[in-house]
Amino acid sequence: MLAKTSAFLRSPLTRIAISLAVLVAIAFMAHRHFGFLENGWEELKAADNRWLLLAVVTVLLSMFAQAEVMVVLLRSAGIKVRRLSANVLGLVANAWSASLPGGPAISVAMIFREQLKWGATPVIASWYMVFSGLLAGAGMALLGIGSVFFLGLKVNPLTLAVSLVVLVVLASLTNWAARNPKKVEDWLIARLRGFNRWRKKPEDRHVEQLAGFSEQLATVELPLPKLALAINWSLLNWILEIICLLACTYAVGAKAPIAGVVL
Template identity: 30%
Template sequence: MTSTLDSSLSRPERRRGHPWLRRCLIAAVLGLITVELALGRPALTSALTQLRAPHLGWLLAALAAALAAMGAYARMQRRLLLSAGLYVPLHRELALTYAAHSLNETLPGGPLFSTQLNYQQMRRFGATPAVASWCIALSGILSTSALAVITALGALADHGTPSWLTLVGLTTAVLLTTVGIRWITRHPETLLPLVRTSLAPINRLRRKSADHGLERIQAFLDQLKAARLTPGHAAAAATYALLNWLLDAGCLWLCLHSVTDQAITSTQLLLAFCAGMAAGTLTIVPGGLGIIDNALILGLISGGLDTPTAIAAVVLYRLINLGFVIGAGWITWGLVLRQTRREQPQRISTG
């Protein structure tokens, strides 16, 4: 028995999935980037020449905008926790935001690691499993909705004549989502019939009783009653979600001004930014390397910039976001979050 146990412990764990597929995809993307660099060598050389002496004032302003964007995202999540009656010091939420962003952008499968870190740290802040899950999910919904709103408004401004059907549809979707979330957190028991119906066939396959696990799910849903998204906190969180994207786009605009005096309208730059961020959600490459960059460059070129200038602005923008901000996040994770012990939560009354 002992030898069997020892041999089972000595065997390496069986890897799941197909890691070779991910490696092949990453290698293909890197190969594509290499080919693009070789073909675009003249434009890249000109762009690097422009990067040698960026305007210091504009560069510092771009750095400040990037930091302000991270601060806005941290304040959004903090507002959601406040709405659930949990007070978290701003510096703790900022540290979590930087660390989670770095994991998300630099590791293969980064969103999974980022979500896990967010969940663990929110539990350390004192959030229940349901409140932590609710806050993470709602953060993603707010951030995605804010980008969609900015993209829609940019498109409307660019075309001059607004598409009222698109605007009304987007507004209705946001309002219905907000109302639905508030209803679920106030009346989580309404989900029990749906949960029971969905759980029965799963338990049948597992050869368990029909209600197996229902008590744990019910306890989880009961915890959601603490997550009261009040109108004030909802409005503040939505505002911070919008500011997060707008300040990030402002960082790109300031990077552009630090390397050139060429003109581009704010609407065209905003659309290029939104296209780049949207493209980044469709890639498994860490940081959207090559995907976001190409989308941003093409967007700026379509806005009237020449290729070297667009490349220079995007390279500088990515150096700030993939260099400084992510570097600060890894330092935060290593020196702050890993050393943090569990603290007593500070709860406030939600009314």
């Protein structure tokens, strides 16, 4: 049954039908929100082109910074990823994420699939998803703390500090796991066997699926200089997105507070 379903989904006719269905859905949603789109187009025509140009440049640079995070992390795991491929994937994934309902889930699946094509194992692709997310969260927390101290934003410093500490701890644990994959594999197998005993199932049930976990994760080598580089690219991505948002508000004559835009 599973084989038939897989063959059906891979059929060219099925893919064409799905693509047409997506296009029809997009056209339907665009028609329902035509007034909103028309108003947006009028605002765009009346906007200050200088600020719009700055917004376009900064968003392109932010996409490049985001792709560099992918390049640094995947190359640290021995994946020979090209910058052009990483940038194209980033643009396509962000387009899906921002354009359609459920787009973020499609975007994650697309990134995961493409990284497998580049030679990443499922463990490495999953590690990238987790670690890049932690870096993004840490960058946002740092910007939040900076807003409190330099822009006078009224936010509970304790909340930001706790968030930053949690992110640092999680990032450290993730990096430790990459440096000690055998210990992680042994711990996971022990937990799985305990769970199997609790369920009164064969003790080695599904253990073979964890075998080789350590060998895959052991390919990651993320020394401090590479980690710092990934953090800097992730932080730069946030800063450029903030500048882009500010430029967009100024382009239409709005005066948004910088601290508010940061958060």
